[in-house]
Amino acid sequence: MEAIRLEGKNSIFCEVRGRGMYRTQRFLLFLFLVLLQVNSAVAGTERFILDYGDAHFGGYRGEVEIYLKKALQENVTEVNVAQYLLRRVVVVARAKHGRGTAQLRIGPEMTRAVDVGQDAFTIISLENPFKESWGPWRLLLSGNIVLREVTLVVERREMAK
Numbered sequence: 513m514e515a516i517r518l519e520g521k522n523s524i525f526c527e528v529r530g531r532g533m534y535r536t537q538r539f540l541l542f543l544f545l546v547l548l549q550v551n552s553a554v555a556g557t558e559r560f561i562l563d564y565g566d567a568h569f570g571g572y573r574g575e576v577e578i579y580l581k582k583a584l585q586e587n588v589t590e591v592n593v594a595q596y597l598l599r600r601v602v603v604v605a606r607a608k609h610g611r612g613t614a615q616l617r618i619g620p621e622m623t624r625a626v627d628v629g630q631d632a633f634t635i636i637s638l639e640n641p642f643k644e645s646w647g648p649w650r651l652l653l654s655g656n657i658v659l660r661e662v663t664l665v666v667e668r669r670e671m672a673k
Contacts, residue, residue: 557599557667560584560591564659570612574656580649584664596666597645603636604660605653612655614638619647625654633660 562583569576580601581593603614605628612628614636621642628634638651651662 557665558596560588560664560666562587562662562664564661567659568608569653569657569659570655574654576653576657578651578653578662580651580662580664582648583662595669597643597669598640598649599665599667600640601638601649601651602663602665603638603651604633604662605636606631606633606658606660608656608658610655612653612657614657615652615654616641617648617650617652618642618645622652628653628655628657633658 562580569578580598584591585593598618601616605612605614607628607630610630612630613625614628615625616623616638618640619642623638623641626636626638628636649664653659
C-alpha cells in the first residue's frame with residue numbers, strides 16, 4: 513500500500529503517491545469516516561478529538577508520555593472522565609526522521625509498539641489493552657514525532673454493562 517500524505521493543516525483531502533489515485537483515496541477516506549461514525553452510533557460510543565496542531569514531541573531518542581485522561585479533562589471541562597471506558601485511540605502523527613513509535617498504556621496493560629510513518633502523516637489505531645480502563649490513559653511516543661491529533665473513542669460505563 514502506498515503512503516498517504518495529508519496536505520495542509522486542516523485538510524481532509526488526501527493525496528496518494530502515484531497517478532490517478534486522488535479520487536480513490538478521497539473516497540476511501542470518506543468511507544473510513546462514515547464507517548467510524550456508523551460504528552460509533554451503533555455501539556453507543558463517543559469520540560473526543562484532542563488537536564495538537566502539529567506539535568513536536570521528543571528528540572532524536574526522546575520518549576514522551578501524554579496523559580490522555582488529563583488532557584481530555586483540561587480540554588473538555590464538562591466531561592467526567594470517570595464515567596467513560598476507553599475503547600481505542602486514533603493517532604495522526606509522523607516521524608521526522610523515521611524510527612518513531614507509538615504505544616498505548618492503560619492501567620497495568622500496554623499495546624505493542626506501532627511504527628509511525630516517516631515524512632507523511634500516518635493514521636494509527638490503538639485498541640485498549642485493558643477493558644476495565646482504570647488508572648491513567650497514557651500515549652507513549654518514542655522518537656522525533658510531530659503529532660497532529662489524537663481521537664479518543666470512549667463508551668459510557670453504564671452502557672458498557
